Amino acid sequence: MEMMLSLTPIFVLGLVVTLCIGTDIATMQWNGKKIQYFDRATALFEQSEDCLPGFFKGVWQNETCYMFVTAELTRSEASTFCTEGALGNGLVAIPTELHHAHIVGQIVMQTELRASSSSSQYYWTSGENFSGLWTWGTSLEPFNYTKFWTGSTPSTGFLALYESRSASPSPYYDWISTTSITNAYRSICQHFIVSR
Numbered sequence: 001m002e003m004m005l006s007l008t009p010i011f012v013l014g015l016v017v018t019l020c021i022g023t024d025i026a027t028m029q030w031n032g033k034k035i036q037y038f039d040r041a042t043a044l045f046e047q048s049e050d051c052l053p054g055f056f057k058g059v060w061q062n063e064t065c066y067m068f069v070t071a072e073l074t075r076s077e078a079s080t081f082c083t084e085g086a087l088g089n090g091l092v093a094i095p096t097e098l099h100h101a102h103i104v105g106q107i108v109m110q111t112e113l114r115a116s117s118s119s120s121q122y123y124w125t126s127g128e129n130f131s132g133l134w135t136w137g138t139s140l141e142p143f144n145y146t147k148f149w150t151g152s153t154p155s156t157g158f159l160a161l162y163e164s165r166s167a168s169p170s171p172y173y174d175w176i177s178t179t180s181i182t183n184a185y186r187s188i189c190q191h192f193i194v195s196r
Helices: 075-085 097-109
Strands: 006-012 015-021 025-030 033-038 056-058 064-073 120-129 134-136 157-164 172-178 185-192
Touching: 025 075, 056 097, 064 075, 064 097, 075 120, 075 185, 097 157, 097 172, 120 172
Parallel strands: 120 185
Antiparallel strands: 006 015, 015 025, 025 033, 033 064, 056 064, 064 185, 120 134, 120 157, 157 172
16 A cells, blocks of 8 residues: 655745655755754654744753754754754754753654664764864853764864764764764754743
8 A cells, every 4th residue: 555645835934834744754945945854743852832843842851842854954054944944043952961862862763863774874963163172052051971982083073963874883873073064964953942
């Protein structure tokens, strides 16, 4: 039996968002590009009236909503999309081991988000180092927790979550620094919840 998919355009906060019924990936137009993102609540990320469309609140905390963007964008495009296109605060900050565990858990448990067998997958974060200190660009806080991949030399650049299903040992969405901001990766956006 073949699954029928229907595209349903809807208008949300001045953006045209297309939901692809039959999948958990939605699409929105931004700067002439079709941006796809994961659009379903899960055991780790729930829908909340505190979150903008496409964002989900982590069940372990009550201050941030997240959007998992499956479209591959450069670091600059991803950062701009998170603030302008998705109307969030920017790329994700991962300040604690608990945050890292839940974000990686979400990626690994959803087939639309994880790396397929014998492939690699990267997700841009807001981590950056220009003056010898790693900070989260979204919150401007220095790193209190790190999970750099063994073999990665975190000296300067931008931080991405990295998994290679063909590497040995396999990095399991460990952190890797890159100075190549022209590479196109997936990304994770966040926005802080404003108290009502």
